[in-house]
Amino acid sequence: MTSSRRAGRRPLSLVLLLAGTCGLLAQSAAVAKGPPVEYNRDIRPILSNNCFKCHGPDAKERQAGLRLDVREEALKPAESGRRAIVPGKLSSSNLVRRILSSRDPYRMPPPSSNKKLTAAQKELLQRWIEEGAEYQPHWSLIPPRRPALSKVADASWPRNGLDRFVLAGLESRGWKPSPEADRTTLIRRVTLDLTGLPPTPAEVNAFLADTCPDAYEHLVDRLLASPHHGERMALDWLDLARYADTHGFHLDSGRDMWRWRDWVIGAFNKNMPFDQFTIEQIAGDLLPGATLSQKVASGFNRNHMINFEGGAIPQEYHNAYVVDRVNTTTTVWLGATFACAQCHDHKYDPFTQKDYYRFYAFFYNLPENGLDGSKGNAAPFVKAPTLAQQQRLDTLAVAITQAEQRLKDPVVQKDAAEVKRVTEALAKLRQRRAEVDKQIPTTMVMQEMLQARETFLLLRGQYDKRGEKVTPAVPASLPPLPSGAPANRLGLAKWLVDRGNPLTARVAVNRFWQSFFGVGLVKTSEDFGSQGEPPSHPELLDWLAVEFVDSGWDVKHIVRLIMTSATYREASAVAPEVYARDPENRLLGRGGRIRLPAEYLRDQALAVSGLLEREVGGASVFPYQPPGLWRELTERGDSRNWSAQFYVQSHGRDLYRRGMYTFWKRTSPPPSLLTFDAPDRESCTVRRSRTNTPLQALVLMNDPTYVEASRKLAERLMKEAKTTDERIVLALRLTTARKPSAEELAVLRRVYEQQLAVYRKDHQAALKLLGVGESKRDEKLDAAELASWAVIANVVLNLDETVTTG
């Protein structure tokens, strides 16, 4: 914890690490005499959190004519004539007098702010002024450059560049990385992380038997090529894009955006470069000769909630939609809390309210209605046939043309019987085409009006209080649009992925990191601004960001780098005291051990039981849900006039699709998924919470999905293994990939035998348990035995190890 031992260039990352690891300790670490005070590391967080609100970028809120976020302003005399900061001169700096004062309204920050400086913070501010009060641009606004790889003592540990930065961080604390996880743990962890599904025992065996030195790399490559990898990557994106199957406001009726959802899965599976991925989603419709697929992609910014509540005022909601687009786009690509500038200049970051509405202008020019969506998708939308539908249409088109040609043939025209036959056939073909046509889903898209709407700054963010007229532009504190780029959404999209943009690549790689380690290098993955947390490993973040851009925005390349690193492969089993020194694992001294996201928990249970339907994409489905949940919230006399008002449960294979395909009603999201922290998808979510509650236990024990999965898993155990012990081993291998210890075996054997005695006596109870779920029971298997194995299966599905990545 003593940063004073190190001199030179290292302390920066060290103190940042401390700051990231444990906010409270950071202050005491930084105050130690030694390394010079650094604005970004030491001072900005203090000023931002305590002073900028009244003495920062927001001109309207600024008090006493004092602005502290810009050096030349801070050195000027304030309204009082006194100077807050006189570099090198503590006694002349009014700021010092004010923060040290014990008199109440005089002391800064004032009591009304509910903020208080610690002694350490006061000392840092003084040292900073003493040393000349130098400022630095905020770290995230300086374009990343590829840093040199860190020097490390243990050169044998790193497997790639990434590991060098991690190891340097650990070594600077005198810590060592954990040893590599055993291969069983590794294949389970990497398979779950890359596909959201567990490995099969055969896959585990094959990996264990693979003596090739790069067996693990081959495994990663196989998983990256799986169609389920696209699903896994898409799930995080759906949270960001606030994807749902209903409009969200008021009656919350249905919409169709699953063609867009499937586009995302496909893009990840094709490894579409992230710049193209960005451009098509922001402005696919504006690309020259835009394809249907590119138009579908532009639906990203139509996923926001839409209203048609009777009596609502259209302009008010139209404004809400545009605001949502601006906030989501800036959060997802820039990691910016731009939303703060909707009503006033940003209080912490250099974004003015005018910046906000100039950005708003990019998204204001759609031919859309303020109130819409009562009959499904809101304009503008396009028909987006699936591949199968398109093939069918193409075939029909050929047949129809042939029939039409035939009728024009003079020879045929003389044959009345033939004319009648062909005419009838043609009618049938056309009818079939109409039928297919009716089935084709639509999907909402972006579109530009020929005559652009005029955009105005909205005073205090109110939809009906117009201020000055503005034209589209990117925030003035960020680089300008690339030369030649038009001032429209397409130009904006290109700007987002321009090499000069300091944020996009960092924000994106940080989220990939978060996906696989649970916490980003920047923990506040939604906020790279002044109030966000600085990165735990700033150089690593920049190295990855530059690598991302240099690779041609190759997503799989970055994911592969992470997955094949020594850091990712570390064991997660550590002694409690090792755990306690870094509970959030910000220094990455051990492997991630993360409770599976809601959807993958369900997928895993379905997969190990053999119930899972692996089809990728398609319309959303309606698995088991306790009856009445929607009705209690929304039923009314006219409910039949709207869609998505009644939950009509699916049957057959649609009961067993992956969790991400469950119909997402915003005002009543799927309850079991919600219990495991799935968001409601009302707005952009960058980080899900990861809670641990008793309601989760109830879901895993009693939700029919899991009870049925337990029964099917039991059937599998009975069919695929012979003895009691073999069956227990298989149960553990399916769910945790590993074999049980003798102790575990003994526990489960005991539970099984006791349970069997119960069900032997009470056959009816066994049959009742086996009756849960719509899948057929294998009647050849003894009911008492099967029910007892279902109990064991349920135990195994509830293990901590099963629900975490390990």
Add this chain to the structure above:
Amino acid sequence: MNLDREYRLLFTRRQLFGRAAAGIGTVALASLLNDRLFAAGAGAAPATHFAAKAKRVIYLFMSGGPSHIDLFDYKPKLKDYHGTELPASVRMGQRVTGMTAGQKSFPCVAPMFKFAQHGKCGAWVSELLPNIASVVDDLAIVKSLHTEAINHDPAITCIQTGHQLPGRPSLGAWLSYGLGNESQSLPAFVVMISQGSGNKTDQPLFSRLWGAGFLPSEHQGVRFRSGSGDPVLYLSNPPGLDDATRRRMLDGVGQLNKLASRSFGDPEINTRIAQYEMASRMQSSVPELTDLSKESKKTLEMYGVDETGRDGGFARNCLLARRMAERGVRFVQLFHRGWDQHSSLPGQIRGQCRDVDRASAALVRDLKQRGMLDDTLVIWGGEFGRTVYSQGALTKTDYGRDHHGRCFTLWLAGGGIKGGISYGETDDYCYNIVKDPVHIHDFNATLLHCLGLDHTKLTFKFQGRDFRLTDVHGNVVKELLA
């Protein structure tokens, strides 16, 4: 300070678990972990900013917007104005909803119902609410609530989350986050819904109204449901799996998890072990809670618990709310649907009042006789009021009223609130506030105050900003405090 709160949430508790797991047995561990059930993480220590008058809240939410004009805000002069055009000097060009914006005429409507004064305090109450009228000396009737919203979705979202657009934590989630859980076996924040008999095109509800917003999702409200299914989702064991089997399974899971916690230093495993025990405890505590058979006949009658369900389940929910309050549930939120009387107001509102009058009053009286009213805050009201002018045609027997956010009435009782008072005044048209306006933010600030929380200090940092239930607004209405 927020950082401190987060720090406690993240580290201290977990370290405690870590040590506990190594040092003591499961029973002691489980008791240590008790207060972490659901939502104690952030409320590990008593976290009030000053002494609390109320320990818990029962919020009877009347969804749809009850007519303050026909129920509480008595304006004798309206009789004279009946059928006359609402003067432009009163309306002042204020925006109205799209449903009446096109109306050519805005005729004032006097209520069809008789008003009388009640109690020592002499509060005027409509004949539709005889039982509530009988407890007015315990109520603080606020007639000057106001909101900017004029439509249901934004208005109900605003009163429940402090913001018209979705994304913010609900009131109950804030309290769960701020105060933690005092129950050993029940959630801190419970939601119950009943269906109004008055209106067949009820306004919908949304799970965001009890959602956690950007707070950790463990703070979201837990829905308790009536009817034949589980009162709490997935509470019951599946058919064919009895309690003894469940116990055996839990022991199996627990033993294996304990073995795992030996190999991983991860204290989350111990938390999970404890949560399974909590789940098991809930399996018995919830049925015990929802079983009304031990309640006396007198009590059931006082509430008017109606097994036919004609009241949409409201009375039963009120009685359950009292039982939850007794068992330490921090925040019980009832929603009763059906208060959106755009047309056929007289008939519909009769039905709605019949649904809720008896049980609302019984709850206040029952809490009082059990000595619980002092530290239980009861709230009754909707998301906005209704217009003095008729929506649609005004006939001898019928009228409707549109949404009105410029003023509406809500009452509070118990927990730190002065009884027998009326606060705030509207003009003779029940249209504008003329004295002591109370914005929703002021109301929420006052509510938090009763619970010992300073609304400016109950914050959560999200997207770089310290968010509050009251945003940057709100003043405690001191005059309402006992």
